């Protein structure tokens with residue numbers, strides 16, 4: 406998908422919502438455990454009920470890898486279902502990869518070619534040659550961790566290096582990399598007070614913003630400085646949406662939660 410196609414979707418749906426498909430067999434409605442593939446059945450129902458309200462889905466691969474080969478199959482069925490039925494939706498493999506160059510190329514092939522996701526999350530710790538292989542894929546995006554939502558996010562990202570905070574250094578250095586227009590950045594919703602500063606470094610790149618909902622982040626605070634003329638934000642909620650209910654009406658409950666967030670986004674976009 407191109408950046409323009411993503412922006413068109415955002416404008417059409419009046420939404421910059423991303424729904425996290427972080428499926429935990431202990432949390433899904435019990436009746437689904439009777440299905441041959443409970444994870445896929447859960448995702449399918451969530452997707453069918455929410456696709457008109459969201460512009461992106463983000464399965465975190467940990468929730469699939471935890472179930473071994475079966476989990477990976479469920480991930481493959483989920484991305485295939487999305488690509489076949491809702492190709493307009495942006496897809497994010499939240500895998501947080503990154504390694505020496507030739508290994509990163511293989512990670513990129515796994516998520517961009519084999520599974521055909523639009524994007525993958527990557528950690529910047531190993532530097533330029535660990536990220537650049539991901540950036541060579543046309544119309545695919547690499548979403549690099551900048552300032553994460555968790556408490557420990559500042560342990561390293563907040564340290565001063567070369568007179569700058571490490572996350573600032575990550576942002577400015579990454580802009581010098583080849584194909585840096587294929588980058589997006591993760592900035593946690595729980596770090597809303599940093600968005601003004603972050604936009605000084607990356608005024609136009611998309612930011613993936615997790616941490617609204619279960620982690621307590623607030624949409625309005627994020628939008629105050631995070632929004633660009635092209636919106637430039639994908640705000641993710643996982644548990645707050647997909648576990649809104651845990652009975653046979655779970656998909657409707659998820660739809661209600663997604664609708665609430667979409668309406669809030671629409672209000673902000675129309676201001």
Ligand SMILES: O=C(O)c1cc(=O)[nH]c(=O)n1[C@@H]1O[C@H](COP(=O)(O)O)[C@@H](O)[C@H]1O
Nearest residue numbers: 465526553554591593615619620642643644
């Ligand atoms: O890369 C991410 O998506 C991510 C980065 C970050 O800083 N914080 C963060 O919570 N995430 C992911 O975003 C999702 C948040 O889930 P909820 O807290 O349930 O909405 C999980 O899949 C996390 O792994």
